[in-house]
Amino acid sequence: MQDPNPLPWGALDRFQAHFIVRKDTGQDVSNYVAKTQLTTKGHFASKTVLKVSWDGPGSLAQKLNQDTELNEMIARQSVKDATIYVEPTENAVRIRSKWDNHLSFGITKELFEIYDRIAGHIKSA
Secondary structure, three states, rough: OOOOOOOOOOOOOEEEEEEEEEEEOOOHHHHHEEEEEEEEEOOOOEEEEEEEEEEEEOHHHHHHHOOHHHHHOOOOHOOOOOOEEEEEEEEEEEEOOOOOOOOOOOOOOOHHHHHHHHHHHHHHH
């Protein structure tokens, strides 16, 4: 007998955009690790971002915290879009956000400007 409600198999419907900045991080990769820390208000779908700061062990997080205009740009985004991760790979640094399904996946002009500004800080570090 065949199951009337079969489980889906294969790839999940999740996407994630990665912005890659070519940068030789050398031996001290911890300088290029950062994540946004969000101060929010509200609950569930009505949750909004009040303030953004960066958490990380190295100089990049300090540099991103000093860019108040960047942090104000991020604070105008949704909680999901304001959650940004910066992490080094072998010969580059990756900037990414959270996973999305095919309906909500996309990069707005404002998000691209935010990622571009972060990339500028990575290049100058």
